Structure formats: structure tokens, C-alpha cells
Amino acid sequence: MIQNTEDITQTLQRALQLHDSGHWLEAEQLLHTILAVSPHQPQTNYQLGLLLQESLRASESLPYFNTALEQDPQNAPHWLGYIGALIDASRYEDAKLVLTYGRDAGLDGESVHYLEQLLAQRQAESLQLASAIGEQLPAAHIQEKLIQLFLNKRYQVAEVALQQLLESYPKWLTGWKMMSDILLVQKKDARLAASNALALNKDDAQEYCYYGLVLKGQGDLVNAAAAFKRAITLQPDYAAAYNNLGIVTKDMGDVATAVVYYRKALAINPGYASCYSNLLFCLSHTDIVNAADLFAEHRKFGSQYEAVYKSAWPKHSHQSNLTKCLNVGFVSADFREHSLASFFEPVLEHLSQVTDIALHAYANNALEDEVTQRLKPKFKHWNKVDELTDAALAEKIRADRIDILVDLDGHTAGNRLMSFAMKPAPIQISWLGYLATTGLTAMDYYLADAHLLPPGKFDQQFTERIVQLPANAPFIPSVLSPEVHTLPALNNGFITFGCFNRVEKITPSVIKLWAKLLNAVPNSKLLLGAMPKNGSYDGLVSQLSSHAVGMDRLIIHHRSNMESYLKLHDMVDVCLDTFPSNGVTTTCHAAWMGVPTLCIEGQSLMSRGAMAVMLHLGLPEFVVKSHEDFISKGIYFAEHLQDLSELRTTLRKKFNDSALNQPKLISDNLTLALRFMWVRWCKSQPATSFKVPN
Structure with missing residues (x-):
């Protein structure tokens, strides 16, 4: 509570600190608190005036500047602030008078001359706007300031300013789109703003595509698909609309149809690299291609895009120094709250302490969060590269003299494989983000472990050479993990199978197999814990129904926050894995929560992730080789609940004792692997598959 001059001084100082750090709304509240006690305090009035003016609320700032000037007319900034605010508020005659x-x-002085020139310029612009015919828009300087607020991440301030501006300019198309962008960034509902933009430009295909992207960002996949389809109707050769339609169709579980949309986009624009990555990602989630054909599709990608760059691959000028400190770069769009962090961060914690390695991050994520802030200090150099072109990123990596460059994304969203195709570093590695080859000959190595890729067994599915670590990566469970509770079947009187994998992984073949198991165990139920919202999983429910599994057998939960998601495992006795694309993060989470996962040993890396986790935990009985074995094992566990109950109580210990919980071991072996690769390069030896330690 403010009681004296000292309190005012301290509160004002705190408000200024908040203002400087970008917390403008909190600063505004503190300044109002001071004025409630001392309404004529000049410095507080002046600072509040500045804050409101910078927030594009010039009209609101005028009384505060006026009070500051009246209380302290000898202070030149008070005059200048008041005159500038009058100009921004379009009170040009008043500004002239106060200038006089x-x-x-x-x-x-120079500031006065500047304000005189600004006043003349704004008056001229005002006359031009007044004589213009057509839609009314805010002045150009206001739009520029809004853009600056957005670029400076002053999202709340920009939102408040836009709310007021859009009341005055309701037909301002760009304003409504800016509003929807600002709301999306803040994870607020942007549908109304986007629909207002669409209403102003409803015959434009790009406007429908933008609207669809907003709906997709809000989780409204059904209506997003409809918007993309409307965009295609308006512009049949709109490759981006087909690509986006493929994304939402895949997210709703119809992977086969998504593949069709991606291929249509590529037929229109064969050079659409990110769409090609989407196609490959999608194909890896289906059983419509076998492992050999999937590899061939990846090689087509590599051949097509490397053909552009291969002849220009640089002759790297790195010195052949076996013991030098290695510059190691990591490229990812997922240095944020993402499943990647659960595997990468624990290794990074130890790798950052290795004295003969200098870590460089190339972060392709536009938005940063708490995870980003945790990761940043672990790197010697942090580079935000989301606005760099592929060529510019490759050039920066060369300029940074990176010795070994690691891709953490593969063909997932936001990848920078085109930069890798330019071979900016002498040694390039793919790891963690994508359980398949990149298809690039520019990528030298792929990191895995012996459970995922037994020596020599799957080499023909990779352009890269396979490196086997003790485990592909460690997994650190969430600090939000609740305690493991008793097996729910003991109280329910029936077994509950569960799956927390994304809906696009639940293929028709998976549904058919699950239905056979559920029908073989009549009292069983199936919990689906990662369903998209707004009826986007209706196709899945319909397919289960066609196999005699009705809604009374299903327990549906939407994707939620980490704490709620982990708690759902209290309702599940055994998880069922998907194929050909397994769940890896979900399998680890389930195991930590005492729930084993029944899975099929696959014939590609994408279909071996859950198996590897189960084998690392010493649970080979949950890995089967055929669909018939899958059903038999499911029936067995339904009839041996006591075995499941005992396993539930010991699974966390098994996890803690496994290589999955030894990040230092994996970091140490990764360090050895990087040095071994470097030594081979220094000796002009080609990349080769190997196991660590050698």
C-alpha cells in the first residue's frame, strides 16, 4: 500500500522496470495505483502518458501528458510528449497550438524540429486519406507501430490497441488478420477475428486457406478441412491448400486420403519440399506401402532435391585436427514444449559439460516457451533461424565452421532438410525426431540402438550409416507424474486396454486387430486418450462400430495437459500399440505410470519404437511377432490380472534401472561416437556403421 513519497518512488521504479521488460499492462496497473493516491504526481502522469501512447492509445494518453505539463512546465520532455501524443491522436490544430x-x-532543439516535420507529414497524409475513395484504414504509421508491437512480442498491448482500432475500422481486413494472429500466439480463440477477415474477402482462395489455418490452430479440424476445400474450389491449382487439407485429414486419422491430397499438391508444385516431407511422414504411418517402397519414396525425395545442390557441395576447409574442440550444431523446430525435449534435454544436460565440444543451437521454432528458456543456457551459441532461408541457414552454418551437424527433426514439421541437402558441415547426422531415413546422401549417420536397428538387419532402409548407442535416447518422466495406483481391473471386474497415440497412427489394420481382441475379451473396454476435438475422430468410432465394437465399449478422452494425460493411466491396465508407426513417447509415459504396452515386432524402424522400450525394460513377453500372437497375449493378460498387478508395482524400478534412465551413459557414448566420426573424416575415411563403444 502506498503511504508516502518513498513508496511512490519505489512503486514508480518498479513500474518502469516492468515497462522496460515488456510487461506493459502490469506497469500500467502500478501507475494507476500511484495516481489513485497522488493524482497530480508529474512523473507518474508522464510515464503513464508514454505507455499509453506506445500502446497506440494516444487519445487516452492526453490527460496524463497534460497533467504532467501543468505540474512541471519547465520539463521539456513533458512538452514533447504532449505534442507527440496530440499528433498521434490526429489533434493537429491542438498540436500546433501547444508547439507555439x-x-x-x-x-x-532537434526534437522540436522533428515534431514540426512530423506534424506537417501527418497532416498531408490525413488530407490524402480524406480524399481517397474506398475502404477506410488506419494511418500507415499506426499499422507500422502495430507490426513493431507484434515483432517485439508485445502481444497483449497489440491486442488491446487492435480492439479499439477495429471498433473504428471494422472493415480493416489486415487488422482482423493481425488480431487473429495475435490471439493464436497467446493461445486464445481467434475464430471470430478470422471469420471477420473472411467475411471481408469471401471470394479469395488465400483468405479461405488462412481461415482454415486458424481453425486448425484452434483444433477445429472438420471446419478447417471445409475451408481448405473451399479454397481449392476457388483456385483448383492451389498447392498450399491441398497440403493443408492433407495435414488436417491426416490429423483426423484418414491417412490414406491425406496421401492423395499431398500427391495432388506435389503434382501442382513438384518443388514443394515441405509438402514432400509431409507425404513421407504420412506414408510412414500407413500400411499401404511396404518397407522397401517407403525407402524408395525417401530416396526419390533425396534424389530430387539433392540434384539441385550436390554439384555445388563445398570442399570443406576444416583442418584435419584429431583432438580439436568440435563445433557441434543441433538443428530443430522443436526446442520448445514437445516430446523431443523429454529425450534430448537429459542428454544435453551432460553433453554441455564436455570440455572439447562447443554446442551450437539452430532453433527453427518461431515461438519460445519455458522449455526453450531451459535449453538455451546449455548451448554455447544459440541461433534463432526460423526467418532464414534454407540457403541462408546453410551459409550461416558454414560461417560458424560447424564440424558435425545434427538434424533432430527428419521429415517432421518445421524441418530444415533442404539446408542439410546443401552439405554445410563435413559430417551430418539424423537423430531422434523421425524414425526413418531422411533419404539424403548428404546425411552421413543415423543414431539408434541395437533393439531398434540390430546390426546389419535394416541398413538397406537407410541412406545413412547406422550408429548404435546403448539406448537411442534416455527418457526423463514429467515432474507432474502422479503416483502409480492399483491395477484398475481388480476393482472394475474387467480389463481396460488403452492407447494414447495420435489418431493418425490408428490405421484400419490396427482397428481391425484391436476389434478382434476386444471381441475375444467380451467384457473389455478400450480407452482412447489422445483424440482430437470437435468430432474429428468420428471416422475412427465408425470403423470400430463396423467391427462390432460400439460406443459402450469405448472410453474417449481428448488431448489434454500433461498432468491430466498421465492421470488417465490410472484407468488403463494394458496399452495397445499402433503399427506401422509405434508410440515411443507414449510407451515411455505409460511404462513410468506402471502400464506395459503390447506391441508387434516390426520390420522397419518406425514400427520398432515401442518394442525397443519394452526390451530395454526387460519385458519381452509384451513383444509379439504376429497378429495372432497379439490377440493371444491380450487374452492371456486379461486372464492373469495378478501378474499385471505385480508388474504395475515394479515397472518404475525397472525403468529407473534401465538404460532409458541413464542420460550420462548415453551422453558419454554419444561423445565417443562424435569423436570417432571426426577421426574418420580427418583420415579421409568414409562414414561407416558402428557400435559405441567400438
């Missing part, structure tokens, strides 16, 4: 008064009071 200021000059009479001795006001002079």
Missing part, C-alpha cells in the same frame, strides 16, 4: 506555446516558453 512551447516555443514561447523557450522550447527548442
Whole structure:
């Protein structure tokens, strides 16, 4: 509570600190708190005026500047602030008058001349706007300031300013789109703003595509698909609309149809690399291609895009120094709250302490969060590269003299494989983000472990050479993990199978197999814990129904926050894995929560992730080789609940004792692997598959 001059001074200082750090709304509240006690305090009025003016609320700032000037007319900034606010508020005659008064009071200098020129310029712009025919828009300087607020991440301030501007300019298309962008960034509902933008430009295909992207960001996949389809109707050769339609169709579980949309986009624009990555990602989630054909599709990608760059691959000028400190770069769009962090961060914690390695991050994520802030200090150099072109990123990596460059994304969203195709570093590695080859000959190595890729067994599915670590990566469970509770079947009287994998992984073949198991165990139920919202999983429910599994057998939960998601495992006795694309993060989470996962040993890396986790935990009985074995094992566990109950109580210990919980071991072996690769390069030896330690 403010009681004296010292309190005012301290509160004002705190408000200024908040303002400087970008917390403008909190600063505004503190300034109002001071004025409630001392309404004529000049410095507080002046600072509040500045804050409101910077927030594009110039009209609101005028009384505060006026009070500051009246209380302390000898202070030149008070005059200048008031005049500038009058100009921003389009009060040009008043600004002229106050300028005259200021000059009479001795006001002079470059700032005064600047305001005089600004006043003349704004008056001229005002006359031009008044004579223009057509839609009314805010002045150009206001739009520029809004853009600056957005670029400076002053999202709340920009939102408040836009709310007021859009009341005055309801037909301002760009304003409504800016509003929807600002709301999306803050994870707020942007649908109304986007629909207002669409209403102003409803015959434009790009406007429908933008609207669809907003709906997709809000989780409204059904209506997003409809918007993309409308965009295609308006512009049949709109490759981006087909690509986006493929994304939402895949997210709703119809992977086969998504593949069709991606291929249509590529037929229109064969050079659409990110769409090609989407196609490959999608194909890896289906059983419509076998492992050999999937590899061939990846090689087509590599051949097509490397053909552009291969002849220009640089002759790297790195010195052949076996013991040098290695510059190791990591490229990812997922240095944020993402499943990647659960595997990468624990290794990074130890790798950052290795004295003969200098870590460089190339972060392709536009938005940063708490995870980003945790990761940043672990790197010697942090580079935000989301606005760099592929060529510019490759050039920066060369300029940074990176010895070994690691891709953490593969063909997932936001990848920078085109930069890798330019071979900016002498040694390039793919790891963690994508359980398949990149298809690039520019990528030298792929990191895995012996459970995922037994020596020599799957080499023909990779352009890269396979490196086997003790485990592909460690997994650190969430600090939000609740305690493991008793097996739910003991109280329910029936077994509950569960799956927390994304809906696009639940293929028709998976549904058919699950239905056979559920029908073989009549009292069983199936919990689906990662369903998209707004009826986007209706196709899945319909397919289960066609196999005699009705809604009374299903327990549906939407994707939620980490704490709620982990708690759902209290309702599950055994998880069922998907194929050909397994769940890896979900399998680890389930195991930590005492729930084993029944899975099929696959014939590609994408279909071996859950198996590897189960084998690392010493649970080979949950890995089967055929669909018939899958059903038999499911029936067995339904009839041996006591075995499941005992396992539930010991699974966390098994996890803690496994290589999955030894990040230092994996970091140490990764360090050895990087040095071994470097030594081979220094000796002009080609990349080769190997196991660590050698």
C-alpha cells in the first residue's frame, strides 16, 4: 500500500522496470495505483502518458501528458510528449497550438524540429486519406507501430490497441488478420477475428486457406478441412491448400486420403519440399506401402532435391585436427514444449559439460516457451533461424565452421532438410525426431540402438550409416507424474486396454486387430486418450462400430495437459500399440505410470519404437511377432490380472534401472561416437556403421 513519497518512488521504479521488460499492462496497473493516491504526481502522469501512447492509445494518453505539463512546465520532455501524443491522436490544430506555446516558453532543439516535420507529414497524409475513395484504414504509421508491437512480442498491448482500432475500422481486413494472429500466439480463440477477415474477402482462395489455418490452430479440424476445400474450389491449382487439407485429414486419422491430397499438391508444385516431407511422414504411418517402397519414396525425395545442390557441395576447409574442440550444431523446430525435449534435454544436460565440444543451437521454432528458456543456457551459441532461408541457414552454418551437424527433426514439421541437402558441415547426422531415413546422401549417420536397428538387419532402409548407442535416447518422466495406483481391473471386474497415440497412427489394420481382441475379451473396454476435438475422430468410432465394437465399449478422452494425460493411466491396465508407426513417447509415459504396452515386432524402424522400450525394460513377453500372437497375449493378460498387478508395482524400478534412465551413459557414448566420426573424416575415411563403444 502506498503511504508516502518513498513508496511512490519505489512503486514508480518498479513500474518502469516492468515497462522496460515488456510487461506493459502490469506497469500500467502500478501507475494507476500511484495516481489513485497522488493524482497530480508529474512523473507518474508522464510515464503513464508514454505507455499509453506506445500502446497506440494516444487519445487516452492526453490527460496524463497534460497533467504532467501543468505540474512541471519547465520539463521539456513533458512538452514533447504532449505534442507527440496530440499528433498521434490526429489533434493537429491542438498540436500546433501547444508547439507555439512551447516555443514561447523557450522550447527548442532537434526534437522540436522533428515534431514540426512530423506534424506537417501527418497532416498531408490525413488530407490524402480524406480524399481517397474506398475502404477506410488506419494511418500507415499506426499499422507500422502495430507490426513493431507484434515483432517485439508485445502481444497483449497489440491486442488491446487492435480492439479499439477495429471498433473504428471494422472493415480493416489486415487488422482482423493481425488480431487473429495475435490471439493464436497467446493461445486464445481467434475464430471470430478470422471469420471477420473472411467475411471481408469471401471470394479469395488465400483468405479461405488462412481461415482454415486458424481453425486448425484452434483444433477445429472438420471446419478447417471445409475451408481448405473451399479454397481449392476457388483456385483448383492451389498447392498450399491441398497440403493443408492433407495435414488436417491426416490429423483426423484418414491417412490414406491425406496421401492423395499431398500427391495432388506435389503434382501442382513438384518443388514443394515441405509438402514432400509431409507425404513421407504420412506414408510412414500407413500400411499401404511396404518397407522397401517407403525407402524408395525417401530416396526419390533425396534424389530430387539433392540434384539441385550436390554439384555445388563445398570442399570443406576444416583442418584435419584429431583432438580439436568440435563445433557441434543441433538443428530443430522443436526446442520448445514437445516430446523431443523429454529425450534430448537429459542428454544435453551432460553433453554441455564436455570440455572439447562447443554446442551450437539452430532453433527453427518461431515461438519460445519455458522449455526453450531451459535449453538455451546449455548451448554455447544459440541461433534463432526460423526467418532464414534454407540457403541462408546453410551459409550461416558454414560461417560458424560447424564440424558435425545434427538434424533432430527428419521429415517432421518445421524441418530444415533442404539446408542439410546443401552439405554445410563435413559430417551430418539424423537423430531422434523421425524414425526413418531422411533419404539424403548428404546425411552421413543415423543414431539408434541395437533393439531398434540390430546390426546389419535394416541398413538397406537407410541412406545413412547406422550408429548404435546403448539406448537411442534416455527418457526423463514429467515432474507432474502422479503416483502409480492399483491395477484398475481388480476393482472394475474387467480389463481396460488403452492407447494414447495420435489418431493418425490408428490405421484400419490396427482397428481391425484391436476389434478382434476386444471381441475375444467380451467384457473389455478400450480407452482412447489422445483424440482430437470437435468430432474429428468420428471416422475412427465408425470403423470400430463396423467391427462390432460400439460406443459402450469405448472410453474417449481428448488431448489434454500433461498432468491430466498421465492421470488417465490410472484407468488403463494394458496399452495397445499402433503399427506401422509405434508410440515411443507414449510407451515411455505409460511404462513410468506402471502400464506395459503390447506391441508387434516390426520390420522397419518406425514400427520398432515401442518394442525397443519394452526390451530395454526387460519385458519381452509384451513383444509379439504376429497378429495372432497379439490377440493371444491380450487374452492371456486379461486372464492373469495378478501378474499385471505385480508388474504395475515394479515397472518404475525397472525403468529407473534401465538404460532409458541413464542420460550420462548415453551422453558419454554419444561423445565417443562424435569423436570417432571426426577421426574418420580427418583420415579421409568414409562414414561407416558402428557400435559405441567400438
